Amino acid sequence: MKMKKLLLLALALIGLTSCDIISSSSSEVSSSTQSSSELIESSSESSNEQISSEETSSTTSSENTGSEKPSSSENTSSEKPSSSENTSSEKPSSSENTSSEKPSSSNTSSESSSSNDPSLGDEEQEFDFYRTVSFDTKGGSSIESVEVIEGNSVSRPTDPTYGDYTFDGWYLDGVLYDFESPVYFDITLEAKWIGASTLNVSKVNFSNSLTKDGLEDYGPLTEGCLPSYKVENEDPKILVFPVRLNPTYNTSLYNQYLDDIKVAFNGTEEETGWESVKSYYQESSYGKLNLDITVWDEWFYDSSITASSLQEMYDKFYSNQSDVDPNEYLITKILDKYNASIDYSQFDSNGDDFIDSIWLIYDEDVNFESDDSMYWAYTSWDYEWYDESYNDCINPSKARDGVYPFYYAWAGTDFMYPDYNQASYDTSLIEIDAHTYIHETGHLLGLDDYYDYDTSIGPDRGLYSADMMDYNIGDHGMISKLLLDWVDPRVVTGSGSGNITLTSFTTTGDFLLIADHEVESIYDTYYLVEFYTSEGLNWNDDPIPNGLGIRINLVHAEVNMNENGEVDWNGGSYDTSFKYDNTDTTTPFVETLSHKGFTDGYIDGSNLYTVGKTFTSSVFDLEVVSITTEQAVVNITLK
Incomplete structure (x- = not known):
């Protein structure tokens, strides 16, 4: 309050009239012949009286007859008039409120509803700050922005509509928004839509494996080994x-x-x-x-x-x-x-x-x-x-x-x-x-090693230890089980996007195969997607990622052809005929893709894709929608 009085004094000194900053009733003061020096003297005396008054007494607003606080019928002070005749430059009425702070809807002055409480004396009153919550419907029906008191939650609006698309919820920074959360900043929630797509997911049994000849041009890539x-x-x-x-x-x-x-x-x-x-x-x-x-x-x-x-x-x-x-x-x-x-x-x-x-x-x-x-x-x-x-x-x-x-x-x-x-x-x-x-x-059984024998040559990436054919730990991975004819992938084709539910690969063998072309055999390039769980054959081995999440592998399983167009041994340590391996070739045979983007080291649970995390490639995008101990739901968008 003292600072505001000093502001008045400063304004008076530079020749500003009180009408520049106060409401109409205070114009009586400005219209008088009081000189600037008199105003300074008067204000100084008032200030001294106020200090004395605050130190020695406390009066109610209904019976204050002192020169500092007149009754509401005679209030001409620039300090605090009554609500019926508020002309103060300190706190104008709600109709003239120019503050950036927002009062509550029930308060007609710029003070909070408790500002007339006599027990509060001349102390500053708290204001309710408001935050704006906007809704970006991404092409759907519009939703008006709302304002909420800072620290309160915002009510969920009616779901928007968008043609044949299905509304999938409101998201903040890519994460499904919790409408019970308090709002402390202005935020914009974005709608997510699941398109009316032609996404197809079907289990496919390929007619070939490491030891099975299912194609006219290729024999089995490995002969004489232990049958799988x-x-x-x-x-x-x-x-x-x-x-x-x-x-x-x-x-x-x-x-x-x-x-x-x-x-x-x-x-x-x-x-x-x-x-x-x-x-x-x-x-x-x-x-x-x-x-x-x-x-x-x-x-x-x-x-x-x-x-x-x-x-x-x-x-x-x-x-x-x-x-x-x-x-x-x-x-x-x-x-x-x-x-x-x-x-x-x-x-x-x-x-x-x-x-x-x-x-x-x-x-x-x-x-x-x-x-x-x-x-x-x-x-x-x-x-x-x-x-x-x-x-x-x-x-x-x-x-x-x-x-x-x-x-x-x-x-x-x-x-x-x-x-x-x-x-x-x-x-x-x-x-x-x-x-x-x-x-x-x-x-x-015919499988190659997936670790790098020599990091000075070839790729410095692979499965980052998390595979039996890499670091002697855990379960065999998706590509190994596919090569050994133990599993059939669900191949994702078509267009658009959709949610797909996955169960644990290590316990059920469920996984996805995704490519940007029709895949006719295992001897091709494709992505493999699994719901990883630290159970079954994974439970004992520490370097294996502990937890739940989506693991994505990129496989380059093209066969090695000689100059005569015949399938040929690749010259590696094991009797397979793949074009690439995880040691000598620049392109690795199989690698785990992590959202953390590392190129070497050991994988752990933080490398898995969990709820809210997204994977983007030229072939497809993936977002993890939900995860429980029983299943994971991913949203796949084919490009």
Whole structure:
């Protein structure tokens, strides 16, 4: 109040009349012959009296007879007239209110409704601030803007209409607006419409897979590998041989090793603490792959074959000093030793004349540090039967019971006993660890690695660890299950937009395939979309994203063609014929697309698309509408 009086004094000094700032009743003061100096003196005295009055007394508005506050019938003060004769430059009546603040609708003065409360004295009264809520209907029927008191919520208006479109709600910054939220700023809510589209979503079973020939121009991209499904009522077979390289034999220790190998390959979740090779592939394939695994019940041992002699053979072979592959040499010794005891033809489930697969589990310490040691884990092929002098390049003399060894895997017993410092997952609950054996069995099925062997060349992106064929963790991903013929995608075609409901991929196999052209086979470029959940085979592995969300992969699965227009091996580490991989080619075979836009590192839950987040590409746009533990709803717009 003192500041406002000083303002009056300043205005008087520069020669402004009171009519410049006050209402008509105060013109009586300005029309007098009072000089500027008198006005200054009078105002100064009034100010001093006001200070004294405020310090010593408090009067009601109905009986104040002091010179500071006259009654309402005689109020000529520039301080506070009564409401009936308000002529003050301080607070004009509602009809002359020029303040940017807004009074409540019930108050006829610029003060709040409590301004006449005598208990408040001369203190400033609070004003209600108003905020404007506007509605952008995006072409629909118009909705008037409304004003609400700051801090209050706005009522939801009647839904607009827009031809044949369906109104999908009001959104603020891309997120569905909550009309219970308080309003503190001017905001504009935008309508979202679901168009009258011709969007089609239908499940498609492609006529080809890694091992199935469904096209005239292509044969199967991988031959002789472990079948990924039952063939003519025969479950695929794995023959596991424990291999002892240590000349010192401790009976109880090796019996324990043997029992643990059996659990790692055939055990239950309760026995392993997570999964065995058999139980993992039953669950990952949704029951389509039930591996028939035989663990030979004794350790193979040959005193002429030691860990050091095999390593020496390995070094010479991979430095081109010898033609003898140490693993082929070892497999030949093993098959010959047990030829009289095993009918190897019983391990060819699909009749392709190859043993479905062979596993060798050695007892030597795993070398986790060296890239030049053979004592780690890998998968390869035994070509002892290959001979170009025969028409089909197969030497029949190499057959045993009419079949040949081909795909095999090699790993140590150390992988069964988890080491927190070596493992890429939670080892606290695991008794017998089969992660590495499961990963290598993926190679036996014909799958490639999805991690980058050398970050100095090729793409620096991929699945960011979140896949069994990347970091040995979690479930197999969408592209792997598609290649293995375990799942059929729902292919999205047509035009326009629409909502699509997805259930958990890892538990139901539900996912979408989207492309900008008609997709006739798996050997193409397309997007795959899943509802990711951290359950099933994903629950144990820490680097896997924990939570719920949409995961989008871009796949480049074109086949590799030679100069004669024939499908050809791509020269990679595994026997597949894709044009791209995740190591050597600039274009990756498969990559996860994150809304965070990172190019390297490990994925976590924050990389998933959650409610309100959007994905945009030249092919389609996606927005996550809702997510529960049971399902996710996404809005897809094809371009």
